Structures are given as structure tokens and as C-alpha cells.
Amino acid sequence: MALLELRNVSKIYHLGGEEIRALDDVTLDIDAGEFCSIIGPSGSGKSTLMHILGCLDSPSLGTIKLDGVEIQKASTGELAHIRNRKIGFVFQFFNLLPKLNVVQNVELPMIYSGVSGKERRERALRALEMVELGNRLKNRPSQLSGGQQQRVAIARALVNDPKIIFADEPTGNLDTHTGEIILELFRNLSREGRTVMLVTHNPEIAAVTPRRIEIRNGKIADKVDTRLAGLDRKSAVVPAH
Amino acid sequence: MGLWNAITVGFKEIWAHKFRSLLTMLGIILGVSSLIAMSALVEGMEKGSREALVAVGGLQKFRIETQPVPVEQRHLRDFATGVTLGDVYAIQNNAPEALKVSPEMRLEMSPTLAANGKTFRTWSTAGVWPVQLELMEHSIEHGRCFNEVDDELARSVCVIGTGIRDELFGNPEETGEEIIPIGQSLTINGYPFTIIGMFEHYESDQDRKVRLLRKAEDLARKEKGLTNVVTGPKRMRGWGGNRRGGFAFWMKNNTVYMPLNTMWIKLMSGQTNAPSDQRLSEMEIKVRDVTKLDLALSEIRNVMMVRHRGIEDFNFRTQEDWAEQINTFIQNARLSGGIIAGISLLVGGIGIMNIMLASISERIREIGIRKAVGAGAFDIFIQIVVESTVIAITGGLAGLVASYGLIQLIVALTPTDNAPILTIGAMAMAFGASALIGVLAGLFPALKAARMNVIQSLRYD
Numbered sequence: 250m251a252l253l254e255l256r257n258v259s260k261i262y263h264l265g266g267e268e269i270r271a272l273d274d275v276t277l278d279i280d281a282g283e284f285c286s287i288i289g290p291s292g293s294g295k296s297t298l299m300h301i302l303g304c305l306d307s308p309s310l311g312t313i314k315l316d317g318v319e320i321q322k323a324s325t326g327e328l329a330h331i332r333n334r335k336i337g338f339v340f341q342f343f344n345l346l347p348k349l350n351v352v353q354n355v356e357l358p359m360i361y362s363g364v365s366g367k368e369r370r371e372r373a374l375r376a377l378e379m380v381e382l383g384n385r386l387k388n389r390p391s392q393l394s395g396g397q398q399q400r401v402a403i404a405r406a407l408v409n410d411p412k413i414i415f416a417d418e419p420t421g422n423l424d425t426h427t428g429e430i431i432l433e434l435f436r437n438l439s440r441e442g443r444t445v446m447l448v449t450h451n452p453e454i455a456a457v458t459p460r461r462i463e464i465r466n467g468k469i470a471d472k473v474d475t476r477l478a479g480l481d482r483k484s485a486v487v488p489a490h
Numbered sequence: 491m492g493l494w495n496a497i498t499v500g501f502k503e504i505w506a507h508k509f510r511s512l513l514t515m516l517g518i519i520l521g522v523s524s525l526i527a528m529s530a531l532v533e534g535m536e537k538g539s540r541e542a543l544v545a546v547g548g549l550q551k552f553r554i555e556t557q558p559v560p561v562e563q564r565h566l567r568d569f570a571t572g573v574t575l576g577d578v579y580a581i582q583n584n585a586p587e588a589l590k591v592s593p594e595m596r597l598e599m600s601p602t603l604a605a606n607g608k609t610f611r612t613w614s615t616a617g618v619w620p621v622q623l624e625l626m627e628h629s630i631e632h633g634r635c636f637n638e639v640d641d642e643l644a645r646s647v648c649v650i651g652t653g654i655r656d657e658l659f660g661n662p663e664e665t666g667e668e669i670i671p672i673g674q675s676l677t678i679n680g681y682p683f684t685i686i687g688m689f690e691h692y693e694s695d696q697d698r699k700v701r702l703l704r705k706a707e708d709l710a711r712k713e714k715g716l717t718n719v720v721t722g723p724k725r726m727r728g729w730g731g732n733r734r735g736g737f738a739f740w741m742k743n744n745t746v747y748m749p750l751n752t753m754w755i756k757l758m759s760g761q762t763n764a765p766s767d768q769r770l771s772e773m774e775i776k777v778r779d780v781t782k783l784d785l786a787l788s789e790i791r792n793v794m795m796v797r798h799r800g801i802e803d804f805n806f807r808t809q810e811d812w813a814e815q816i817n818t819f820i821q822n823a824r825l826s827g828g829i830i831a832g833i834s835l836l837v838g839g840i841g842i843m844n845i846m847l848a849s850i851s852e853r854i855r856e857i858g859i860r861k862a863v864g865a866g867a868f869d870i871f872i873q874i875v876v877e878s879t880v881i882a883i884t885g886g887l888a889g890l891v892a893s894y895g896l897i898q899l900i901v902a903l904t905p906t907d908n909a910p911i912l913t914i915g916a917m918a919m920a921f922g923a924s925a926l927i928g929v930l931a932g933l934f935p936a937l938k939a940a941r942m943n944v945i946q947s948l949r950y951d
Contacts, residue, residue: 305862305944325944326866333864344859344948348506358863360495405863 251278251314252412252444253302258311258321260297260467271297272308273467279446281412284439286447286455289464296417298464299448303336303415304328316412333362337406341418343398345390345405351377352386355405362409376404380434396427403434413444420454432457496873500880503849514845515885517838518927522889522920524834527896528827529916532820538908539816541694542738543809547627550780552787552808554794555772559803570803575750575768577797577804581775584793587786590776592622595753595768597679603654603746605676610657615678615746616771617753623649625774628745633672633687641749646756648676649687653743663701681756683748692742696909783808832923838885839927846878846935857939858947867940874936875929882928886921893917 260272271294279285279302289295300306301313304320307328313321316335323331332338337358345354355373364372377383380400390398399419406414416435420428436457439445447458455461463470504511543549556572563570578593600613620635622628636647655671662668676683693701754768777786787806794804850857857870897910 300945305948326868329861329864329866329869332862338862340948344855344862346856346859348502348856357860361860361864361866361869409864 252281252283252316253277253279254312254314255302256312256314258301258308258313260294260301260306261309270467272301274311275467275469277462277469279413279444281444282439282442283460284436284445284447284458285460285462286449286458287462287464288449288452288455290450293464294467295448295450295464297467299415299417299446302413302446303338304331329361333358334409335412337409337411337414339399339402339406339414339416339419341421343390343395343402343422345398345401347390350387350389351382351393351401354390354401355408358405358409372408373404376408377401379407380404394427395423396430399423399427399431400434403431407438413446414438415446415448417448418450419447420451421449428454493872493876496876497880499873500877503877504881504884507849510845511881514841514881515888517841518835518882518885518924519838519889519892521831521835521838521927522886522924523893523896525828525831525920525923526890526893526912526916527900527910528831529824529920530893530897530910530912531900532823532827533911533913533916534908535823536816536820537911538694538696539819543812543816545627545692545738545742546809547625547774547776548780549783549809549813551625551774551776552783552806553772553774554790554804555807556770556803557805559801563801566801567803569799570801571767571769571798573770573773573804575770577794578770578773580793580797581773581790585786585789587778587782587789588775589778590621590625592619592625592774593750593768593770594618594622594772594774595750595758596771597753597757601679601757603658603676603678604680605658605671605674608658610654612654612744612746614651614741614744616748617750617757618747619750622747622774625776626742626745628689628742628747630687631690632670633685635687636747636749641751644749644751644755646681646683646748646752647686648678648683648746648748649689650676650685650747651689651743651745652691653740654746655688656743678746678748679757689743689745692739694739694908697739699909783810831920835923835927838924839882839931842878842881842928842931843934845881846874846932847938849877850874850935850939853939854942854947854950857942858944858950861942861944862948870942871936871940874939875932878932878935879925879928882924882931883921886924886928889924890917890921893920 255275255277258272258275258277259270262269262271273294275298287295287298297306301308304315304323305328307323308321311321312319315331320328320331338344346357349357352370352373355376356369359369359372374383374386377386380403382397382400382404385393385397390401393401399422403419414435419435420431423431432454435445435447447454449455554573554577559567559570573593575593578591581588581591595617596613597615600611601615603610603612603615616622619641620637623630623635630649633649635649636645639645640647650671655669656662658676659669659671659674670688671685672688674685676685750768775786775790777783779786787808791806795802798804860870861867894912897912901910
């Protein structure tokens with residue numbers, strides 16, 4: 250059984266009587282442990298797809314199953330709970346809380362899942378060790394470089410041990426070299442068996458992932474959505490820019 | 491998110507915007523402190539008024555006075571006797587609700603007292619029975635009261651208040667020593683009397699405190715070797731001598747009582763024939779149960795009407811009016827002060843709501859991030875409500891402290907006879923009101939924050 254199952258999912262907006270289909274009848278499976286990218290130009294609907302996959306939004310039509318549970322009819326409160334336990338987000342602009350230090354930022358998701366203070370601290374430290382930031386615990390995000398901030402964000406995404414990690418243009422705000430380090434981090438996570446979804450407009454970055462899903466005009470472009478059979482996941486390389 | 495976490499976050503937000511939070515709190519601080527100060531002032535006034543009421547016998551006591559017959563009974567005025575001693579006996583025997591009855595006989599003009607080469611006139615000179623002391627809440631500190639034998643024999647003895655002593659023999663605050671003129675003589679309208687007793691000094695709590703404080707200060711000055719003697723004539727501030735505090739206390743201290751028969755025989759020359767027909771100026775009655783005042787009044791009225799054959803040459807004077815006046819005054823003061831303080835609390839609450847609205851629109855992105863990592867709408871709602879409550883409660887606590895200062899300031903600016911009384915109840919109420927206002931002020935901003943769309947708030951710059 251797939252980790253994420255989308256069946257005929259549409260997202261429809263109404264703008265002044267005009268119907269806009271940001272997503273149009275998308276059917277998609279994502280298995281546990283997959284490393285996959287969603288690619289498409291801006292306005293293609295890839296963000297909408299990520300929002301729906303990431304339980305930030307509900308589809309207008311169709312069904313979606315996460316971890317065997319249908320969630321298309323979930324209330325915002327239930328969606329918040331699912332995001333908290335099963336999904337980790339990494340954003341283009343890092344989205345760290347500027348008033349909190351590094352550890353507190355990483356602890357944030359656990360505050361909402363009711364983890365006790367001591368365990369919270371331990372798990373946050375472990376996650377920060379994983380992204381090699383164990384020495385910057387008390388710094389504020391503004392005192393860190395972009396790459397470091399993104400690593401804090403990754404630690405935050407990992408800390409509740411989610412089923413799936415979404416990264417929305419994670420390298421978009423970083424220089425090439427730092428971007429490569431971040432991508433390498435995602436590749437490592439994938440090797441450890443985690444499910445990682447990269448959302449990007451950059452085909453070179455998408456090339457890192459064994460599977461690519463291209464979105465055009467709210468639909469999956471068939472010819473690109475191929476599981477790159479024969480290409481071993483581990484041999485995928487970071488492309489030179 | 492646990493409540494403790496929410497409170498910590500709330501305090502951090504306040505600390506992050508110290509000046510803004512302080513300004514916001516100021517509204518609550520002023521509201522709370524003015525509420526408490528107002529209540530303390532009213533409490534002080536109420537205590538002062540009630541003390542005076544109790545000093546003249548309280549609600550349980552009323553008075554029957556002689557009055558001219560009404561117009562429709564003018565033709566019967568030759569039969570009008572006014573209040574007589576016979577009425578006193580009749581009420582004692584026939585009105586069970588009247589616990590104590592005391593006749594009172596006064597001269598038509600206030601008599602001249604003379605002793606020690608000084609003279610003084612007081613209206614409160616009366617011939618009474620010993621039971622009058624109980625009715626008027628008098629107590630003897632030095633000597634004794636006259637008794638039935640003194641009354642029967644119409645002995646020329648009297649009991650005086652400290653005010654009389656002060657006027658004729660010397661004020662202990664001026665002479666520095668307590669003068670007890672027991673056994674000394676005194677003339678009343680020229681008739682010699684022996685002083686056999688003196689009442690204690692009556693004063694309000696406030697006056698007592700002021701007097702004791704002054705005494706202690708004087709003592710301290712003396713120990714330091716300073717002399718505090720002001721020589722020359724004393725300044726009199728208006729009429730009424732050196733009285734301080736309420737008129738009721740002043741009147742009470744300037745009392746001279748003598749036996750009823752003494753007054754009648756020696757000073758009034760026996761105006762009627764039969765002993766039971768002594769004309770009184772009034773009688774004081776204490777009822778058995780203050781809640782049955784109306785019953786007692788009608789009972790006594792019946793007895794009096796029978797005795798006076800329907801001629802209404804007497805009236806009743808109760809202290810209900812006074813008590814009601816006190817109540818009305820206190821209620822009005824409480825209401826107007828409460829409204830003003832309530833409005834300032836409300837303004838404080840509006841200030842909090844305003845700042846919370848500003849705060850959440852500054853933190854749209856933060857709210858989006860918190861929601862993205864799993865905060866539910868309820869978590870955000872609680873966080874904002876707790877923050878506004880924390881501001882209000884902190885302001886409330888500061889207001890409690892400030893109220894103390896405010897009261898001192900009011901006392902310094904307008905010294906009154908009735909010191910404000912700070913009550914725990916008022917403080918608890920004001921603090922509770924501030925907490926409630928904090929919660930209410932937070933509700934709308936919190937609802938707004940909780941309803942924010944995740945995706946839009948994440949994209950917000």
C-alpha cells in the first residue's frame with residue numbers, strides 16, 4: 250500500500266465567477282521511502298499539490314489517503330494534528346521564529362504534540378546533531394547563515410519523526426554551494442529510508458531525485474512522470490550547475 | 491500546547507515589547523487602582539457615618555417629642571399636655587416592644603454653667619433617669635452616676651462630659667494633665683451642684699488615631715529636647731470650640747445630666763401639681779428588636795393616643811432617616827465612583843484589545859509557521875487569550891500596588907475626617923475585574939488569529 254494515495258484530486262478556486270482549476274483530476278501514488286520531486290513552472294499548480302499533499306489544504310474533489318487514512322474531509326483541526334505527527338516541512342524562506350533560539354525553534358512542533366520539556370530538549374538536540382548544528386543551540390536564527398538556518402528548519406521537520414518530509418524550494422534562497430550541501434542532506438535522509446518530496450521549478454535540482462512528477466496546468470505531465478526504472482536511487486548524483 | 495507554555499510565551503511577548511506593554515498596562519493599572527481607591531474612600535466615609543450613628547444610640551433608639559397640636563385640633567390645645575412622665579410609666583407598662591424608656595427634661599433656654607471662674611452654656615443639660623446613660627450609649631469613666639435615691643431626694647448632683655470639663659477646668663491636651671473634677675462644685679443657672687461623675691471621652695476612631703499620633707510626636711520632640719509649646723491665644727477655627735470630628739461626638743462630650751427630679755424641682759420650680767404629670771421635653775425609647783421597629787412604633791402610638799385622648803401633641807423622631815441618608819449617600823458614592831472606575835477599566839480593556847490586534851497582525855507569519863508545524867486553531871486561540879490575560883493580570887497586580895500609593899496621595903491632597911479603608915474584598919474584586927477584562931479583550935483578537943488561513947499567513951510578508 251502506498252504511503253500517499255491521491256485519486257482524481259481537484260482543487261477549484263472561484264475568482265469572480267470564473268472557475269480556476271489549480272489541480273485537475275490528479276491521481277498519484279507515493280510509496281514509503283521514495284525520494285521524489287514535484288517540478289513545474291510557477292503557476293503550474295505544484296504549490297497547490299504540495300499544500301494538499303502536506304495537509305495544509307483540502308482538495309475540492311477526489312480522495313486522498315495518508316498512511317491508510319482518508320483525510321480529504323478532515324477538519325482544519327484534524328489536519329493540524331496530522332501535520333504535527335506525520336509531516337515535516339522545509340520552506341524556501343526557512344520560516345523560523347526569529348524570537349526563539351535554535352533549540353526552541355526545533356522544539357516548536359513537540360510543544361503542540363504535548364511532549365514533556367525534558368524529552369523535548371533531548372529530541373531537539375538529537376535532531377540538531379543530525380544536521381551538525383549541535384554547537385549553535387542558543388543562537389537566534391538571525392545570527393546564522395542561510396544554510397545553517399535551513400538546517401535548523403530540517404531539524405525541526407525531522408524532530409517529530411514524520412512519515413514524510415516536504416521541502417518547498419529548499420535551495421531557492423541559498424547559493425549554489427550551500428544548496429548542494431542541503432540537497433546532500435536530503436539525499437542522506439532518503440538513504441536512511443525516509444520519504445522526501447522536493448518541490449522545485451529547477452530541473453537540475455529535480456534531477457537529483459530518482460522520481461520526478463512534472464505538473465503543467467494542474468495536471469501531471471505523463472511523459473515525465475516516470476519512475477526512472479533501471480536508475481538506482483543511490484547512484485543519482487547532484488548535477489553540476 | 492500546555493497552559494504553562496502559553497503563559498511563558500505571553501511573558502516573553504510582553505518583555506519583547508516592554509514599552510508598548512507598559513503603556514497598555516497603564517490603562518488597567520489606573521482602572522484597578524482607582525477602583526480600589528474609590529472603594530477605600532467610600533468605606534472610610536461609611537465607617538465614619540456609622541460610628542456617629544452608633545454614638546447616639548443607633549437605629550434601636552427613637553425619641554418622642556412634644557409638638558404643637560395640628561391645625562385641625564387647635565380648639566383642643568388647652569387640653570394638650572405634651573409628653574409627660576405619666577406617658578413614660580404608661581409605655582413601660584403597656585408597650586412590651588419598648589425595652590427601655592427614659593424621660594428627659596430640659597430648660598427652655600440653655601443654662602449657664604459656671605465653675606473655676608469660667609462660664610459655659612450648653613444645650614445638652616437635662617434631667618434624666620439613670621437608664622438614659624444606657625440609651626444614649628454613655629459610659630462613666632470617673633466617679634459614679636446618680637441613682638434612684640439621688641433622684642427621689644432631688645439631690646444637686648450631676649454627671650458631666652469631658653467637653654464640659656475641658657471648658658471649665660482645663661483641657662488635658664493643653665494643660666498636659668488629665669483633670670478629674672469629681673467632687674468639685676459647679677453652678678447651673680446659679681444653683682450649686684456637685685460633680686459626682688464624668689463620662690469617657692467620645693471620639694471617632696480617626697480622631698483617636700490623630701490624637702495619639704500627635705501625642706507620640708510631642709513626646710518624641712520632648713525627648714529630643716525640643717519644646718513644642720505654642721504660646722499666646724489659641725486659634726479658633728470657626729464656631730464650636732476646638733471640636734474635631736463629627737458634630738454627634740461633640741454634642742455627646744458636652745452633656746450634663748442630673749436627676750430628673752432635681753431638674754424639675756430645683757431648676758423648673760415644679761410646674762405642675764401631680765408628680766406623674768411632670769412635663770417632659772421628650773422621652774427616649776429603646777425598642778426590643780430593631781426589625782420590629784414599626785410594630786413598636788404603632789404599639790407606643792396607641793398607648794400615647796389613649797393617654798392624650800386623641801390629641802396629637804407629640805411626634806416620633808427615629809434615626810431611620812439618618813440611617814437612610816447614610817445608606818443613600820454611600821450608595822451614590824459607590825455607584826458614581828464605581829462607574830468612573832469601571833469606565834477606566836473598560837478603556838484599559840479596549841487598549842489591550844487594540845494592542846492584541848496590532849500584535850497579531852505583526853505576527854501573521856509566526857501564526858502561519860506555528861500552524862504549519864501543527865498548532866491547532868485552539869492552540870493559537872489560547873495563546874492570544876493567555877497573552878492578553880497576562881498583560882491584564884500584570885497590570886492588575888501593579889494596580890494593587892499603585893492603589894496604595896494613590897490612596898496615600900488622596901489622603902495627602904484632601905485630608906478628611908474619615909481615613910480611607912483598604913479592604914481585601916475591594917482588592918480581590920478589582921483584581922478579578924482586571925483578569926476578566928483581560929480574557930474578554932483577548933477573545934476577539936484570538937478568534938481572528940485562530941481563523942487565519944495557514945497558506946496565506948505563511949506567504950504573508
